[in-house]
Amino acid sequence: MKHRYFVSTVYLNVVFFCLILVFLAVSLRIGYVDLSLREVVHGLLGTASDKTITIVWELRLPRVLLTIAIGAGLGLSGAVLQSLLRNPLAESSVIGVSSSAALGGVIALYFGLSAGFSYALPISAMIGAGIATGVLYFISVRSKSTLTLILIGIAINGFALALISLAMNLSPNPWAVSEIIFWLMGSVRDRSFTEVNLAVPFILLGILILLGLGKSLNALSLGEDGAASLGVNLKRVRLLAIIGTSISVGAGVAVAGTIGFVGLIVPHLIRPLVGNLPSRLLLASALGGAVLLTASDLLVRFISVGPELNLGVVTSLLGTPFFLYIILKTRKGMQ
Amino acid sequence: MNKILVEGLSVSIAGKSILHDINVSIKSDRLVGLIGPNGAGKSTLIRCLANLLRADRGRIAINDQDIQKYSRRNLAKEIAYLPQGHLLHWPLDVEHLVSLGRLPHLSPFSQISADDESIIKRSMEITDTLNLSMRDVNTLSGGERARAMLARALAVDAPILLADEPVASLDPYHQLQVMELMRSIAESDRLVVVVLHDLPLAARFCDRLILLAEGRIVADGPPEQVLDRQYLGEAYNISGIYGMEDSERFVLPWRRLSRESGKC
Numbered sequence: 001m002k003h004r005y006f007v008s009t010v011y012l013n014v015v016f017f018c019l020i021l022v023f024l025a026v027s028l029r030i031g032y033v034d035l036s037l038r039e040v041v042h043g044l045l046g047t048a049s050d051k052t053i054t055i056v057w058e059l060r061l062p063r064v065l066l067t068i069a070i071g072a073g074l075g076l077s078g079a080v081l082q083s084l085l086r087n088p089l090a091e092s093s094v095i096g097v098s099s100s101a102a103l104g105g106v107i108a109l110y111f112g113l114s115a116g117f118s119y120a121l122p123i124s125a126m127i128g129a130g131i132a133t134g135v136l137y138f139i140s141v142r143s144k145s146t147l148t149l150i151l152i153g154i155a156i157n158g159f160a161l162a163l164i165s166l167a168m169n170l171s172p173n174p175w176a177v178s179e180i181i182f183w184l185m186g187s188v189r190d191r192s193f194t195e196v197n198l199a200v201p202f203i204l205l206g207i208l209i210l211l212g213l214g215k216s217l218n219a220l221s222l223g224e225d226g227a228a229s230l231g232v233n234l235k236r237v238r239l240l241a242i243i244g245t246s247i248s249v250g251a252g253v254a255v256a257g258t259i260g261f262v263g264l265i266v267p268h269l270i271r272p273l274v275g276n277l278p279s280r281l282l283l284a285s286a287l288g289g290a291v292l293l294t295a296s297d298l299l300v301r302f303i304s305v306g307p308e309l310n311l312g313v314v315t316s317l318l319g320t321p322f323f324l325y326i327i328l329k330t331r332k333g334m335q
Numbered sequence: 336m337n338k339i340l341v342e343g344l345s346v347s348i349a350g351k352s353i354l355h356d357i358n359v360s361i362k363s364d365r366l367v368g369l370i371g372p373n374g375a376g377k378s379t380l381i382r383c384l385a386n387l388l389r390a391d392r393g394r395i396a397i398n399d400q401d402i403q404k405y406s407r408r409n410l411a412k413e414i415a416y417l418p419q420g421h422l423l424h425w426p427l428d429v430e431h432l433v434s435l436g437r438l439p440h441l442s443p444f445s446q447i448s449a450d451d452e453s454i455i456k457r458s459m460e461i462t463d464t465l466n467l468s469m470r471d472v473n474t475l476s477g478g479e480r481a482r483a484m485l486a487r488a489l490a491v492d493a494p495i496l497l498a499d500e501p502v503a504s505l506d507p508y509h510q511l512q513v514m515e516l517m518r519s520i521a522e523s524d525r526l527v528v529v530v531l532h533d534l535p536l537a538a539r540f541c542d543r544l545i546l547l548a549e550g551r552i553v554a555d556g557p558p559e560q561v562l563d564r565q566y567l568g569e570a571y572n573i574s575g576i577y578g579m580e581d582s583e584r585f586v587l588p589w590r591r592l593s594r595e596s597g598k599c
Contacts, residue, residue, distance in 0.1 A: 086424035212443075219438050221425045222487070225387050225418045230491070231411030231439040276425040 009274045009284060016287035020068060023294040027064040028056055031301065062196045066188045067297045067311075068290040070256055073203040073248030075289015076282060078263015079270075080210045081133075083217035083278035084241045085140060087149050088268065088330055092249045093260030093316075094323065095149060096156030097132045101246075101253035102184055103160040104128025109180070110167045122198050126250030132156050133242045141224075186257035186312020188297060195255040206248030207286055209240050214279030217241075221278065259312045261319020262289050268326060337398060337494045337526035338362050339384060344393035346379055353379045354550045357393070361528070361543075365521035368537040368558075369530045371547035372571050377530045378419065380547065381497050384528065385416040397495065411439035415491035417498040419530075421484045423472050429483045430468040433459055436490025458489035462516060478509030485516060496520060498529045502536065514540040534575070538562055538586050546570050562586045 028040045033055060035043065042048035043056030074092065081090040081097075092098045108114045108124035136156065140149040164184070168177045216237040219227035228234055252259070266288040267281055274280040293311070296318070300309045344357040354376045361367055369377045382388040383395060386402050395402040397413055405413065415436070423432065436458065437451045447455075459465045462482040467475065472483055481501060488496060498517065502510040510533065518540050521527040531537045537544055537558065544561040546554040548570035554561040567575050567588075576587045 083425075215438060215441065215443070218435055221423055221427060221432075222435060223418060223422050223424065225382065225385075225416065228387050229385050229411060229414065229416035229418075230435065231406075231408040233407055275431060276427050277431050278425070 009280045012270070012273055012284050013287055016284065016291050019291045020287065020294060023291065023298060024064055024068070027067075027294065027298060027301075028060050030298075031055070031060060058192060062191050062193050063188050063297070064294060065196050065200060066191050066256060067294045069200045069203045070188070070252035070259060071262060071290040071293025072286040073206055073252050073289070074259065074262035075266040075292070076207055076210050076263075076286035077245040077248050078289070079267040079278070079281045079285035080213060080217065080241050081245060081263065082267055083220060083281070084238070085137070085149060086220065086223075087140075088326055089150055089264070089323070091261065091264035092129070092245065093258060093319075094264060095132075095136055095153030096158075096160060097129050097136070097245065097249055098253055098258040098260060099157050099160035099164070100132030101125040101129035101250040102258050103163050104250065105183070105254050106164050106167050106180060109176075110171070118194075118198060122202060122251045122254035125254035126202070126246050128160070129250035129253070130242060130246035132160070133245050137238060137242060182310075183257040184312075185310040186259040186315070187308075187310045188256045189308060189310075191255065199251040199255040202251035203248045206244045206246075206251070209244035210248070211282055211286070213237060213241060213244070214282050217278035217282075221276075257310075257312055259293070260316045261322065262292055262315055264326070265315075265319055265322050266292055268322070336362060337524075338396070339495065339526065339528070340396040340399075341380075341384075342394050342396075344380075344383060344390050344395065346376075346383060346388065346390050348379070348388075352550060354383075354390075357550075357552060359545060359552065359555065361526065364543040365526065366518055366541050366543075367526070367528045368541035368544045369528060369547065370532070370534065370537050370544055370561075371553075374549075375547040375570070376550045377547055378499055381416075381499050381528065381530055385414055385497050386410055387416070408439050411491070411493075413493055414495045414497060415488040415493040417484060417488040417496070417501055419499040419503070421480050423484075426471045426473040428468065429459075429464055429470050429472055429475070429486075430455070432472050432483055433464070433468075433486045433490050436487045436492075439491060454492050455490050458486040458492075461489060461520070462486040477505055478512065481505055481509060481513055482516070485513065489520065494525055496525055496527045498527065500530050500532065502531065502533060510536060534562060534567075534588055535585055539583060559584055568592055 025037065029035050029037060035052060035055065039048055039052050040056060043052040046053055078091045081092065082088055104124040104127050105121055108121045113120035113124065136149065136152055139152050164180065168180055171177050216227065216232045219230045219232045224234055267285045270281060270284045270288055274284055296314050297311055300311055300314055303309060339361040341357055341359040344354055346354040357380060369381060371377050379388060383390055402410065433455050434447060437447060437455065440451065459468060462485050464483050464486050467479055467483060472480060475483060485501065502513050505513060514536050517527055517529055541558055543556065544558050545552060546561050546566055553570045554566045564574065567573055572592050573588050574590045574592060576589045578585055
């Protein structure tokens with residue numbers, strides 16, 4: 001009785017983990033050329049034909065690894081932001097963190113910073129995400145209203161998009177403009193290990209930082225005074241949450257553009273299964289985010305209607321009705 | 336013996352002075368009521384005692400040790416704080432809520448132990464919330480919610496409990512119930528400091544009252560002394576009715592005084 005949720009949390013995490021493995025295998029197998037599981041394994045081990053090795057290692061593995069890492073980062077950062085801001089609508093794309101990361105990325109591209117130093121792109125995106133998260137936190141925490149956060153998010157989103165538009169406006173090169181637009185739509189298509197190496201270590205670092213915050217976030221259910229009276233160091237928790245979110249979201253945006261709503265959908269679906277205690281939500285949201293994004297990416301690859309759909313477009317199509325639903329559900333708290 | 340010592344405490348928030356030179360020593364008393372009109376600085380004082388607010392001047396010692404010298408975790412083990420409003424941001428089960436009280440006792444990666452479980456259970460027994468353990472806190476009635484929140488504070492198992500308006504917005508039945516609980520908690524060798532607006536409850540249940548007005552202590556002592564005509568007039572600008580029932584004295588706030596007569 002006392003651990004009735006705990007069992008299902010462990011169970012759920014195991015299920016998610018297995019699903020990730022299944023989607024990983026399917027992603028490696030299926031594509032322009034279908035491979036058998038045997039060929040995939042030989043490809044991974046480097047004992048298959050050169051063509052198979054190239055397909056597995058250079059075309060498919062980087063893409064699916066990026067998808068898993070980005071999905072986990074987005075799912076987890078959504079769960080952490082919601083717990084930190086005590087707001088079920090907090091999510092990096094809703095509150096402008098993703099577009100600020102994109103702005104950071106655009107700045108790095110625009111000024112050619114990334115040409116000399118390849119890490120300039122993810123670092124600049126992380127700084128963009130960090131500034132947005134910090135501003136949001138310090139403004140929204142003064143107001144108890146759910147609505148304020150969303151309005152500040154709209155403002156930050158609008159400002160970031162305006163500056164991105166400015167960059168595109170001033171860009172002398174139409175190719176650069178279409179590249180930025182395409183990037184903003186979010187995709188993991190044609191990514192190589194260069195992108196994996198740029199982003200995944202940062203995302204993993206962010207995930208590790210965020211996973212450690214469970215107990216403090218639990219205490220924050222009682223509000224800031226309640227949490228502080230239980231010995232929680234609020235400054236440290238805020239700082240780690242902002243840094244962890246910025247790193248994992250920023251690094252993901254840097255290589256795959258803005259992929260929205262994963263962090264909104266996943267924690268919301270998981271909460272009824274594990275209870276509302278934030279600590280139980282964190283790992284499950286990371287795994288669930290990876291499941292959702294790899295599934296969406298498989299969907300994108302299976303649906304063949306003209307040009308391949310962008311992953312960000314699919315998650316937004318899934319996410320916006322969800323967002324509306326959560327608004328309607330929580331609107332009592334918004335007055 | 337649990338002790339709180341406050342010396343020369345002054346606090347201002349956003350340039351506005353809230354508390355001036357507060358000196359209090361709380362030792363042998365068990366249930367101490369902090370009363371005073373709105374804006375008198377009661378919540379500010381209790382938040383200082385919980386180290387949630389830094390004073391501009393003065394010092395606070397908890398059990399003979401300066402409050403600033405405690406580590407966060409050790410202070411959290413000494414003082415349980417029950418915030419105003421009984422606010423909970425996520426719809427947790429009562430049992431999950433109560434278990435949050437064990438946080439100061441858990442090391443970063445440890446889970447709730449059998450000892451923790453028994454303290455959680457005892458806190459729920461004392462507050463009569465065991466039968467609510469599976470209920471979502473946000474679906475409880477006001478009285479149930481107040482008890483669940485109190486159970487959370489008790490689960491800290493701290494020798495000192497600070498409660499900010501625990502009976503606000505409760506009906507009379509539940510006000511009496513929560514005050515009886517406070518009383519019995521105080522009798523189990525704890526020091527309980529509680530912010531109250533209800534003077535009859537304060538008079539009946541507290542061993543000692545500290546009356547604040549405009550950031551200063553106006554009166555401090557046993558209830559019959561503090562709720563005297565003169566102090567009620569000075570601090571609250573009201574007059575009261577005094578009486579006896581079953582050999583217990585009571586006071587009822589009765590009439591507003593005009594500004595002039597209240598001050599002079």
